[in-house]
Amino acid sequence: MVEILVALTNTAGDQAAMAHAAALVEGRSGHLTLVQPVELPGAAMGALGSDPITRMQPAVMQALRDMESNMRSLRSAAARLRVPYDIEAEDGSKDIPLNAIAQRAQLFDFAAVACGGERRSQRRKQHATFSAIAFGSGRPVLAVPATMPLPAPLRHAVLAWNGAQESARAIHDFCALVPCDRASIVAVAPSGRTSEAGHLLAEFLVRKGRRAAFHEAQAQGRPISDVLTDYALEAGADLLVCGAYGHSRAREWMLGGTTRDLLDRSHIPVFFSR
CATH class of the missing domain: 3.40.50.620 (HUPs)
Known part of the structure; x- marks a missing residue:
């Protein structure tokens, strides 16, 4: 049995990372855990003056709407996987999201993450996720290019x-x-x-x-x-x-x-x- 954490990056490459992780789980009584990072703007509260909660509310509400939209897309994509899976959201309530995801990855055989995004902004997110897990988990990381076709048998x-x-x-x-x-x-x-x-x-x-x-x-x-x-x-x-x-x-x-x-x-x- 193999347990793989798929650290999502909110880039187009996430689909390839999920597919290749699922291919490595299929037929091995394994399990995937898909983790969606959620960037809530709480870190800025101290700089917003005397009524930070009121001023933060629109930004927080927008972040929550974005999270729900991402989670709906993720649930739709995950439903096509032919392996057991869970979906989790990491909002960084106890740590910044990437550090929390890296700590979560310590409990898995290895993690999977997208790489090779077409735009610099995508690659920046992918680099940050890979680096956090590689340094923070002590576990191997499978980096899957965003342009990969559907996985073939690994020979x-x-x-x-x-x-x-x-x-x-x-x-x-x-x-x-x-x-x-x-x-x-x-x-x-x-x-x-x-x-x-x-x-x-x-x-x-x-x-x-x-x-x-x-x-x-x-x-x-x-x-x-x-x-x-x-x-x-x-x-x-x-x-x-x-x-x-x-x-x-x-x-x-x-x-x-x-x-x-x-x-x-x-x-x-x-x-x-x-």
Whole structure:
């Protein structure tokens, strides 16, 4: 049985995240919990003068109307899922919504979230949700591109390997949680030690009952994210597995990094652990 939390972002990509999470639950006696964040404008109350409640009322009422509209759309979409599910709203009454959702995700096998929105405003919401869960839950996160078609059976995964603990954790989490027969372990321009460990990792996965092989890829000046996504595309893979945030979150966001690039550009779902 697998329990997946789908952290909704109020972007068009939520439909794809729900569909792919449902595909991983179907046939495994699993369950989805869909969590809708609700941004109530309570944080501004202290700046509204002597009668904040009266002044806040129109904004609060509008936020509640938006929430109900979103929940109606969500219930309609969820009714088409062929798996057991619950729907929850998180209004941040005890914490800001994203932090509360990340804390809720601690109780699940992993979380799913949309990524790769067409507009910057969409990507900003998706980045914030992914980052909150990746840093706040301690659980893996499945990032699903907004443009993904309906999910196909998961047959082949590309596992990014660089010898770091995040990479090792992602691969072990994947093996424990995601059914997939074939795995290609890929290291980009590896050192001798990393390459040796990659071959041993492939042997480990074979002993676990999976078809696995180790491969090396050369960057030739390209970003690692491009090398991995190109390899996955050429191999016909259904999933990419990576460690998340090899550097600090602030550094990744300021300078760009493999995690952020994959969130924005990957053409297939990416299973992250950190």
